[in-house]
Amino acid sequence: MQIRKSFAEAEACHHGGRIRAKAARRNLDQEDLLDYSANINPLGHPPLEDLILREMKSVGHYPDNDYTEFRGAAARFVGVEPQYIVPGNGSSELMRLFAEVLIEDGEKVVITEPTFGEYEAQSRLFGAEIVHVPRGIREPISPRDFLDDALLEEAKAVFICNPNNPTGILLPRSEIAALAERCERMETFLFVDEAFIELSDPEQTVADMAPGMDHLFVARSLTKSFGVPGIRLGFGVAGDHLAEVMNRTRLPWSISSLASAAGAYLLSQEDHLSRSRLVIKEELRWLSSELRRLSLDPVDSSVNFILVGLGPTGIRSSELVERMERERVLVRDCGSFGLGEDYVRVAVRNREENARLVAAMEKVLGWRG
Numbered sequence: 001m002q003i004r005k006s007f008a009e010a011e012a013c014h015h016g017g018r019i020r021a022k023a024a025r026r027n028l029d030q031e032d033l034l035d036y037s038a039n040i041n042p043l044g045h046p047p048l049e050d051l052i053l054r055e056m057k058s059v060g061h062y063p064d065n066d067y068t069e070f071r072g073a074a075a076r077f078v079g080v081e082p083q084y085i086v087p088g089n090g091s092s093e094l095m096r097l098f099a100e101v102l103i104e105d106g107e108k109v110v111i112t113e114p115t116f117g118e119y120e121a122q123s124r125l126f127g128a129e130i131v132h133v134p135r136g137i138r139e140p141i142s143p144r145d146f147l148d149d150a151l152l153e154e155a156k157a158v159f160i161c162n163p164n165n166p167t168g169i170l171l172p173r174s175e176i177a178a179l180a181e182r183c184e185r186m187e188t189f190l191f192v193d194e195a196f197i198e199l200s201d202p203e204q205t206v207a208d209m210a211p212g213m214d215h216l217f218v219a220r221s222l223t224k225s226f227g228v229p230g231i232r233l234g235f236g237v238a239g240d241h242l243a244e245v246m247n248r249t250r251l252p253w254s255i256s257s258l259a260s261a262a263g264a265y266l267l268s269q270e271d272h273l274s275r276s277r278l279v280i281k282e283e284l285r286w287l288s289s290e291l292r293r294l295s296l297d298p299v300d301s302s303v304n305f306i307l308v309g310l311g312p313t314g315i316r317s318s319e320l321v322e323r324m325e326r327e328r329v330l331v332r333d334c335g336s337f338g339l340g341e342d343y344v345r346v347a348v349r350n351r352e353e354n355a356r357l358v359a360a361m362e363k364v365l366g367w368r369g
Helices: 019-025 049-058 068-078 091-102 118-125 149-154 173-186 207-212 240-249 257-266 270-293 317-326 351-364
Strands: 085-088 108-113 129-134 157-161 189-193 216-221 234-238 305-309 343-347
Touching: 049 257, 068 085, 068 234, 068 257, 085 091, 085 240, 091 118, 091 157, 091 189, 091 216, 091 234, 091 240, 108 118, 108 149, 118 129, 118 157, 149 173, 157 173, 173 189, 173 216, 207 216, 207 234, 234 240, 270 305, 270 351, 317 343, 317 351
Parallel strands: 108 129, 108 157, 157 189, 189 216
Antiparallel strands: 085 234, 216 234, 305 343
8 A cells, every 4th residue: 555654654642631441441430530641721611501502503504614703712812813823623733734734754843852742743744854852851941052043943843832741841931932033033933832821821922923923833722721622622823824824725624613613702711711720820839749748759830730750759650650540540651751651740630639639649659658
């Protein structure tokens, strides 16, 4: 079979949130498991039932492929005009589209690590040569210290996640803006993934810069911020030419009419995000303290998840994940982030659930106090 080599050799990217498969494996209902492997808003989502029932009346028709209402809501949300918005079936589709539009066989793509694996997976599909650049785990290091001009100049594209997954480090707007300006001078495309920024500090966004630049693409996801992983929806912000090309070449009707209507509504619910950030800040402080009490080594985070070092305990990440699953709590093994067997990642949820996580950790670690 004449399958494109890069696709035939592609490897699956590992993700958290596999609660259905884990429940089936142990012959449990999903409600029996507490999923700390997926980083979802601890307040869940605003009420959507009435909206979805109303939109069901329109499922006999194709969606509006221009997604006028959703793009308008997204534009207002980030303070730009609708023509700069590229809608997508989640941020993963936007990564695929970005790579497909830009990357030719053999071109270099720079990925700072540790970080989300889909940047590499999607880039490799289109023949990219991946250049991995360490950015550190525990300190918010300036991109100038790990991305020099020579490297940027020879790259076709750079991916950076802010706040970063899995470390939770948020770089200030000034640092990402300076990187975007350097990439613009080098004519190197910069993909900034801001999937978690609404649950951290949205004032650090660079989305409003994208319309004035030719080489900046900023991706947003509604999945994490609004607690709707079952509704695949996201959007990107880009300058005139890049946005026009991506909108012209994206898959038609990739977003359902139900999802686009829900997205337009959710993007108007900024009070929900404000309340969520307050809860996350409080629970981050409490949960990090509890993890340290158990002789674990949590990394200081700015968002709704924590990278947890296991070194002091002597237990491997794969073993801890398996033991926790037996206690009906799912945590994320970070081996797929290139962190070996030394780290897991846990979400930040409400106090009752966080206390259940800590109790399960006490049990599997044999903690006696």
